[in-house]
Amino acid sequence: MSAARVLLIGLGGLGCPAALALVRAGIGELVLCDDDVVDEGNLHRQILYGQADVGADKLDAARAALAHTAARTGTRLTLVRERFLPDNARALARSVDVVIEGADNFATKFLVADAGRLEQRPVVHGAGIRWVGTAWAVSGAGHPCYRCLFEDVPVGAQPNCDSAGVMGPVVGVVGACMAELALRVVSGRPCWGELWSFDGKVDVLRRVAVSARLDCPLCGRSPSIDDTDESRYQGGSCAA
């Protein structure tokens, strides 16, 4: 574990608890990728930040919050001050052992899925909205992958993330699940293709085995996705 490099995309409600758990676990290197700044509306769920961080880069605030523990556990923190985009996605994925994404939009989720598969890197996906969240780990070979389950970027009008809201405890639980899934990968005990779904209104964690699709364009029998061209990632921003 102390030799593992993990890329964490998105330092929001999911990324904050996941980062905290990974640093405390003593992961070798945690690469943090985000270009956003802390907003007051983030504070109820993004547990690495406080009131004094409002307006600061999330990367800087997160590093300050994690530095003391990272020094104790030996985790190296690396900051990537840019968005995860089609032109840097594959290189970033290639540079690590595991990718974790807690992105708040579908374009990034599908991009991470594609980059992970094309670079043969495992991906842990996480999502949360209102009272529900999901987490699951995908092998670098897929079978199944994110596109086996959700096929393509949703199009058309979708409820907006901002208006839908996110409950802080829900993303706390899901972020911890994401860290656990990543730790299982790096420790050689992965849990591929099992979708964990947490419902905060009834406090139930359900697990469903995701099936691989033979006609999946990313990991199926005759895959058609062989690059991360930006045209693949058009569509709505938040399905609910």
Added chain:
Amino acid sequence: MAVTVRIPTPLRSLTKGEETVTAEGGTVRAVIDNLEGAHPGLRERLLDEKGIRRFVNLYLGDEDVRFLDGLDTQLKSGDELSIIPAIAGG
């Protein structure tokens, strides 16, 4: 026959907040039709002209109905159908 349908949080505005609802039908398609009668708008969130929407998954127990018989998957009384939509956010 009656089956239980688990409604995900994003769709509960259509079921008056209910987490699970009961619906009648011998196939997935019939259950969705029945749901639409009781909860108008639900069918459109699950289906498009090609069938099950691509960012929605329907599970019968632990099985994705796409890998059974899709909308024609047979159901029996007491079965549990779960709706799992793609979500983003955090």
